[in-house]
Each structure stands twice: as structure tokens, then as C-alpha cells.
Amino acid sequence: xxxxxxxxxxxxxxxxxxxxxxxxxxxxxxxxxxxxxxxxxxxxxxxxxxxxxxxxxxxxxxxxxxxxxxxxxxxxxxxxxxxxxxxxxxxxxxxxxxxxxxxxxxxxxxxxxxxxxxxxxxxxxxxxxxxxxxxxxxxxxxxxxxxxxxxxxxxxxxxxxxxxxxxxxxxxxxxxxxxxxxxxxxxxxxxxxxxxxxxxxxxxxxxxxxxxxxxxxxxxxxxxxxxxxxxxxx
Amino acid sequence: xxxxxxxxxxxxxxxxxxxxxxxxxxxxxxxxxxxxxxxxxxxxxxxxxxxxxxxxxxxxxxxxxxxxxxxxxxxxxxxxxxxxxxxxxxxxxxxxxxxxxxxxxxxxxxxxxxxxxxxxxxxxxxxxxxxxxxxxxxxxxxxxxxxxxxxxxxxxxxxxxxxxxxxxxxxxxxxxxxxxxxxxxxxxxxxxxxxxxxxxxxxxxxxxxxxxxxxxxxxxxxxxxxxxxxxxxxxxxxxxxxxxxxxxxxxxxxxxxxxxxxxxxxxxxxxxxxxxxxxxxxxxxxxxxxxxxxxxxxxxxxxxxxxxxxxxxxxxxxxxxxxxxxxxxxxxxxxxxxxxxxxxxxxxxxxxxxxxxxxxxxxxxxxxxxxxx
Numbered sequence: 010x011x012x013x014x015x016x017x018x019x020x021x022x023x024x025x026x027x028x029x030x031x032x033x034x035x036x037x038x039x040x041x042x043x044x045x046x047x048x049x050x051x052x053x054x055x056x057x058x059x060x061x062x063x064x065x066x067x068x069x070x071x072x073x074x075x076x077x078x079x080x081x082x083x084x085x086x087x088x089x090x091x092x093x094x095x096x097x098x099x100x101x102x103x104x105x106x107x108x109x110x111x112x113x114x115x116x117x118x119x120x121x122x123x124x125x126x127x128x129x130x131x132x133x134x135x136x137x138x139x140x141x142x143x144x145x146x147x148x149x150x151x152x153x154x155x156x157x158x159x160x161x162x163x164x165x166x167x168x169x170x171x172x173x174x175x176x177x178x179x180x181x182x183x184x185x186x187x188x189x190x191x192x193x194x195x196x197x198x199x200x201x202x203x204x205x206x207x208x209x210x211x212x213x214x215x216x217x218x219x220x221x222x223x224x225x226x227x228x229x230x231x232x233x234x235x236x237x238x239x240x241x242x243x
Numbered sequence: 244x245x246x247x248x249x250x251x252x253x254x255x256x257x258x259x260x261x262x263x264x265x266x267x268x269x270x271x272x273x274x275x276x277x278x279x280x281x282x283x284x285x286x287x288x289x290x291x292x293x294x295x296x297x298x299x300x301x302x303x304x305x306x307x308x309x310x311x312x313x314x315x316x317x318x319x320x321x322x323x324x325x326x327x328x329x330x331x332x333x334x335x336x337x338x339x340x341x342x343x344x345x346x347x348x349x350x351x352x353x354x355x356x357x358x359x360x361x362x363x364x365x366x367x368x369x370x371x372x373x374x375x376x377x378x379x380x381x382x383x384x385x386x387x388x389x390x391x392x393x394x395x396x397x398x399x400x401x402x403x404x405x406x407x408x409x410x411x412x413x414x415x416x417x418x419x420x421x422x423x424x425x426x427x428x429x430x431x432x433x434x435x436x437x438x439x440x441x442x443x444x445x446x447x448x449x450x451x452x453x454x455x456x457x458x459x460x461x462x463x464x465x466x467x468x469x470x471x472x473x474x475x476x477x478x479x480x481x482x483x484x485x486x487x488x489x490x491x492x493x494x495x496x497x498x499x500x501x502x503x504x505x506x507x508x509x510x511x512x513x514x515x516x517x518x519x520x521x522x523x524x525x526x527x528x529x530x531x532x533x534x535x536x537x538x539x540x541x542x543x544x545x546x547x548x549x550x551x552x553x554x555x556x557x558x559x560x561x562x563x564x565x566x567x568x569x570x571x572x573x574x575x576x577x578x579x580x581x582x583x584x585x586x587x588x589x590x591x592x593x594x595x596x597x598x599x600x601x602x603x604x605x606x607x608x609x610x611x612x613x614x615x616x
Contacts, residue, residue, distance in 0.1 A: 057470065058469075059466060059469055059470065078469075078474065078476075079469040079470055079472070080469060080472045080473055080474040080475070083470070083471065083472030084472055088470070089470045090470075091466055091467055091470050095464045095466060095467030095470070096464075096467070097459070097460055097463035097464055097467065098463060098464075099463060099592045100459065100460075100463065100592065104456075107456070108456065108460050108468075108471045109471060111453070111456070111457065111460075111471045111472050111473055112471075112472030112473075156471070157470075160471070160472060
């Protein structure tokens with residue numbers, strides 16, 4: 010479904026991503042793990058059209074989307090939940106969700122999707138008139154995911170969904186991610202919490218200093234002694 | 244208290260009488276002001292309306308889209324000079340008002356895009372500096388474009404600009420209607436009133452449109468806005484273009500009203516005054532912006548009375564009212580900023596930032612985010 014070949018991305022003169030190959034098949038849940046500064050978020054931003062790659066090609070659903078702008082990709086069903094959640098703090102929960110459906114014109118189905126998001130996250134329903142900035146970190150993450158779902162994505166890119174959350178909330182977010190995957194949404198996840206991410210995923214990539222050092226099925230990565238030592242803290 | 248107000252705003256028993264009272268007040272204002280305070284105040288009322296149009300234009304850029312523009316007066320200047328050059332003996336061209344006004348708006352619009360395009364990647368302080376420069380560039384062009392070919396007539400400005408005419412109806416003559424005589428200034432007041440209402444209407448429609456929501460999203464978080472499927476480039480350019488066109492319209496009206504334009508009217512102080520109106524009134528909130536304009540146009544005028552007041556109180560003029568005016572004006576600005584940091588009449592969205600209900604511990608991250616913006 011998504012395929013990147015020889016992807017290079019530079020950030021103000023620094024080569025953050027140095028030519029990587031990456032693939033996500035339809036219905037898969039794939040994780041990209043790695044340390045801080047390995048280039049994971051940069052990769053995700055380039056895939057979502059927020060950064061222009063310096064080299065390489067990206068294909069999505071069979072067409073070349075290299076350097077296509079983000080707004081166009083959202084319309085084609087590729088959504089990103091940005092790092093640090095990026096909720097619109099002064100807008101209410103409901104207004105945030107409405108923003109997620111910005112590029113959709115099918116009003117009736119958007120209304121139904123509001124209800125689905127509220128069913129999935131009852132906390133958001135309780136706080137629908139509250140400014141998003143007053144939510145807890147976990148609630149904001151739920152909102153960011155719910156907002157992305159409002160665009161009806163086929164492929165959802167999640168950037169560090171567990172960042173800065175309490176352990177219980179992290180568990181909850183991962184349950185949600187699994188549930189979304191089971192509903193047929195393809196997911197590409199960037200995570201520092203390697204164990205939880207790999208346990209939920211089909212496949213994984215390990216990224217280090219802008220290159221992919223390992224690519225394997227998730228169970229095999231969990232069993233890999235190198236991975237265990239470097240990323241699972243054993 | 245705000246809850247009561249919200250309820251009152253929706254109550255038809257309150258809304259319609261209030262609306263009719265306001266309409267009557269606005270219609271009667273020139274007569275009342277003329278009778279109570281003198282003809283000069285009718286002129287000030289017309290200027291209030293002119294500045295409302297101008298400030299609502301800047302409000303689109305600064306209030307809705309959150310792009311700090313310190314050179315907004317440039318578009319006012321473009322509109323004013325466009326009108327002045329094509330309706331004065333300077334070139335011997337005398338195009339009609341109904342043609343010049345929309346054309347002036349369109350030309351200002353083009354200038355808005357010209358300024359917007361190179362600044363798309365800039366934000367906050369950097370954007371402010373570039374727009375500041377742009378404002379000055381336009382003014383310096385106006386001063387210097389009198390040689391080798393005399394286009395703007397340099398620092399002398401353009402004189403003898405045609406007064407505004409609507410068909411055979413010249414605003415520069417007194418007219419009698421139903422036995423009531425309408426002096427020139429009254430005519431301008433009513434024309435400006437009609438156009439201001441139109442500009443308010445357009446502003447309100449924009450605020451609640453898809454584009455309006457996109458502007459707010461960009462203001463709140465540009466990366467997230469792009470991830471929502473918003474074409475941030477076009478939407479930002481549109482904000483500059485729309486804001487500029489409001490400025491262009493006001494500029495044309497200003498030129499026709501004054502009959503004279505010169506670069507001196509378009510200095511940086513003017514940009515800052517318009518920005519003050521928007522910020523002090525309440526960014527992104529139309530009633531707030533209007534209130535800001537009313538106070539900031541009237542206050543300096545009212546402070547002229549400080550001289551006679553001293554004469555009356557202590558028998559002589561102790562401090563020059565011209566000096567006192569700036570002092571009092573500055574004090575008033577500082578007081579508003581201290582007491583009403585989000586503007587005198589902020590929008591609901593802005594108000595939320597300060598009076599977020601619920602757990603105070605949860606307000607922590609919000610303020611950190613705001614500080615980091």
C-alpha cells in the first residue's frame with residue numbers, strides 16, 4: 010500500500026534520513042522503532058507530505074506521491090497523527106474533531122463518524138464542549154487519534170502516540186491502536202516504547218542514525234538479541 | 244456573567260429591539276453628534292467607520308489566521324493612491340467611483356499576495372519584520388516615484404482628488420431630502436456606514452465558513468492544520484489577499500473623502516495604530532475589533548479637550564494638551580493590556596485560554612504550549 014525507495018530527507022542541511030526502503034502492506038500494522046534522533050519522525054513527516062524528500066520515491070496505492078503536499082494525501086486517505094499530538098488547544102473537542110473532517114463533503118457520514126469517535130472514546134464525549142488544551146495528555150492523544158479518524162483514513166501514520174503518557178494510559182492507547190487495525194485501517198507506527206509497539210505489530214523496522222538497520226517480523230525482532238539489548242532494555 | 248450575556252444574545256425579545264435601537268442610533272448619529280459636539284465629530288464618526296473597515300481587514304490576517312502583519316497600512320496606501328491617481332488632475336484621468344473601488348480592492352489584493360508569497364514560511368517575529376519592511380518599502384516608493392517619471396508626485400502627494408460621486412449624486416454637495424438638509428460630511432458618513440455594514444457582513448460570513456475554520460486551525464497549529472488536509476499555502480495567501488482588499492477599499496474611500504493623499508498618511512505608526520485597535524479590542528472577534536476602533540479613534544480626539552479642561556479647572560493651561568494626549572493615550576493602552584490581556588471584548592475562543600474551567604493542574608500544559616508557540 011505504501012512503499013518508499015531510497016528515501017532521503019534533509020532538515021536544514023542535516024541529512025536526517027539517509028536513503029531508506031520501507032514498505033507497508035494493506036491491513037498491516039508496522040512499527041518503526043529507534044532512538045531519539047534516529048530520523049523516525051522525519052521519515053513519517055516525509056511520508057505524510059509535510060516534508061519534501063531530498064531523494065527517493067514514495068508510492069501509495071499504486072501512484073507516485075513523492076513531494077505531494079499533505080492536504081492532497083489526506084484526501085486520498087493518508088492521515089498523520091503528529092508528534093506531540095498537535096491538538097488545537099483553544100478549540101473545543103468537538104471543533105477539533107470537525108477539523109479532522111475538513112476535507113470531506115459527505116455531511117451525513119461525517120455526523121455518523123462523530124458518534125463513532127465518541128463511542129470509541131467516551132471521555133471525549135463527556136468533554137465535547139471543553140477546550141482541547143484543558144484535557145489531560147492521554148485525552149489529548151485520544152482526541153488526536155479521533156481527529157485523524159474523522160478523515161476516514163485507509164492508512165494512518167502515528168507519531169509517538171505513547172509519548173509522555175502514564176503507563177495505564179499507554180496501555181489504553183495501544184488497545185485503541187489494535188482495535189483500529191482490526192477494523193481494517195493500515196497503520197504505520199513510530200514508537201520509542203519498542204516492546205509494546207512490536208507486541209501489537211505484524212512487522213517492524215529498526216532505524217538508527219538515518220538508516221534502517223533491521224527489518225523483520227515483529228516476533229522475530231522481539232527475539233533478536235541486538236534489539237533486546239538496545240531497545241528493550243535487557 | 245458571560246453566561247447571561249450568551250443567553251441574552253439568543254433571546255429574540257432582546258435581540259430585535261436592541262438591533263432596531265442600534266440601527267436608529269447609527270442613522271441619527273450625525274445629527275446628534277453635530278448638534279451636541281459640532282460638525283468635526285461627524286467627520287470623526289466617518290473616520291471611525293473607515294477604520295472599522297481597515298481593522299476588520301487586518302483582523303482577518305492577525306485575528307483569524309494569526310499572521311502578525313506590521314505593514315498593513317501599505318494596502319491602505321495602495322488603495323488610496325490607486326484612487327487618487329485615476330481620479331484627479333494629476334494624470335488627467337477621472338474614472339468613476341463605482342469602477343475604482345472594486346478595482347482598488349483587486350489591486351490591493353494583488354499586493355497582498357505579493358507580500359504573502361515570499362513570507363509563507365515565516366512566522367511570528369520574522370513575519371512581523373518582513374511585513375514591517377514591506378510597509379516601509381511601499382511608503383518610500385510613494386515618496387520617490389516622482390522622478391524620472393512623475394507617478395506619485397513624491398512627498399507633495401496628490402491633490403484635488405475627485406470627490407466620490409454615485410451617478411449624478413455627488414457626495415461633495417449638500418443635499419436636501421424630505422426637507423432635511425444633508426451636508427457633505429453626512430453623505431460620506433452614510434456611504435461609509437453602508438459599506439462598513441457590508442464589510443462586517445463579509446467578515447462574519449468568512450469567520451464561520453470553511454476557510455474561516457482553516458484560518459483558525461493554522462493559527463493554532465500549522466503542522467496539525469496541514470495534517471488535517473488544509474492547503475496551508477493557499478489558505479494563508481487568501482488571508483493576506485482578503486485582508487489587503489479590505490485595506491484597498493478603505494484606502495479608496497479615504498482618498499475620495501480627503502481629496503488629498505500624501506505618503507505621510509501611511510507611516511508605520513498608522514500600521515501600529517490599526518494593529519492596536521485589533522489587539523486591544525479583541526483579536527478575531529468582530530464586535531471587539533469595532534469597540535477597539537471606536538475607542539482608539541475617539542480617545543485621541545477627546546483628549547484634545549484636555550486644554551480647555553485645564554483652563555476651566557485651574558484657570559490656565561499647565562501642560563500642553565498635545566503632550567498630555569500621548570501620555571494619557573499610552574497609559575490607557577497599558578491599562579487595557581494589564582486588565583484585559585486578551586482584549587476588551589475577546590472572542591469566546593480567546594477567552595477560553597484564560598478562563599479554562601476544570602482542573603487547574605491541567606491548565607499547566609496549555610500555558611506551556613502557548614508560550615512555546
